[in-house]
Amino acid sequence: MSDAVLTLSHLRKSFGSLLATDDVSLDLRRGEVHALIGPNGAGKSTLIKQITGELRQDAGTIVFEGERIDHLDTAARARRGLARSFQVSSVIPAFTVLQNIMLAVLGAGGGVYRFVRPALRDPGLTDPARFHAEQVGLADRLTTRAAALSHGERRRLELAMALALRPRAFLLDEPMAGLGLEGARHLTTLLSDLRHQAPILLVEHDMDAVFALADRISVLVYGRIIATGTVAEIRANDAVRRSYLGEGA
């Protein structure tokens, strides 16, 4: 498929006798939000980790922007523009908002081995960092330590860090988790616009958000993708209703 940015083909990963990823093929196309849903323990996070390089698959290939990235480590994949957020917010707690985003700018742009100039006085880092803070609505929290942020703000900080990677694809692992109704709505709007910058592979339990955002949905159950399709197709799919959405959906 020519407009696929990220293509997983026949991925397989087992932990002992447990087959966590069972022949998964999936693609993420330009301009879309592709939601990955499934019950707890279906292997969603395991799949994400194989894409980011935190886990190595046993078989199958991962192609990103036309090139195989299976052999690259996490840092190298991130530098190619594979930006992820974590299921449990993961930021640098003692750093300020600005420093956290600067770190992502630094990682994306390279030049880590510079020892003299103060990073905080380096417009090559601070300017893009301020810009991305503004994008997610954290412009007035620049000097706040990440540890002191609210849960929702930390989620947005993670998003700003992802944006700073100049991403070619987003991997968002349950970005709505723990957000209140208001926060979830705010983030849904933010994500909806992001898809035009880079496609989003969205792992999410919040079905309201999934149905509001997704262009396509894949359903993962026991490591297998049992269905892929548009929101309407997935809603109408009998197997999906039985195994995940429940009869009421």
Place this chain on the structure above:
Amino acid sequence: MARETLLTLAIMAALLGTVIVAQMMGEGFVITLATKATIFALAGVGLNLALGYGGLVSFGHAAFFGIGGYVTGILASHAGAGTAVATLPFTLMGSNQMLGIWPMAMLAAGAAALLIGALSLRTSGVYFIMVTLAFAQMLSYFAISWPRYGGEDGLSFYVRNSFPGLNTLVPVQYFAICMALLVLALIASSVIVRSRFGLALQAARQNDQRAAAVGIRPYALRLVAFVISAMITGLAGSLYADLNRFVSPAMMSWHMSGEIMVFVILGGVGRLAGPVAGAVVFILLEHLLGGVSEYWKALLGLLLLAIVLFAPGGLIGLALRRDRHV
């Protein structure tokens, strides 16, 4: 941040003031003590870069302290005898010039750190502590069993190495050299910590998964920090050798590694002046209590315990916290 800078300046001024007063009163011994504290502080500044900012709990920094010392002792003893240290692959003559010895000591310590770090940084946590300890012990036993440079008895050299324009045997002049190097190391350390490299290093300490997810490789970063750290500690080893005009395997023993860690932890992990405060207090206690009882280290242990339990920011953290409440 600014308050910490002031505190750093105050501590350095106190150290300098003590020496000036001692000089006027003709207390040469106090100057020697202050010099020792300055050198230990420098060793701690080196370790602090790895331990405080990089989160690398190295229990083997005595290896680099000792390597710096032995390079100095070996070069000086050959210079004294007028013989070559090595003739292959090229002729390396001894030296009694500090300006030539320091870079050699730092290079040797850095090269050792590159090897030790490349292996030990593949582990983390307790394993890292143990692997660094093991390497330092290996070097220490090697020095014990190498008779050419004194073996277990250590290696003496009779004249302190020289520095252009100064008489290094005059205590206050030698102190000035050590103090200048400590100031340089503190400046270098604070610059590195605030640089791009420092930002990435401190990020990797707090959350290496996050660092990797934004494209930063913790391993290489830590290795570089470890090498720089070892070079500074190696320089301190060189100065210590010159202070005593003697090096011995004890410089590389785990006791020494522990002491360097104590300077850092006592003063404040990841605080610029932490190792300085720690080393000064250590030397004071050793001098004041050591005269009373040879079990003074039990008291030091209690103090260390209290710091770790009640003031994880060390003495510097304690001073700054009290400041904030005013």
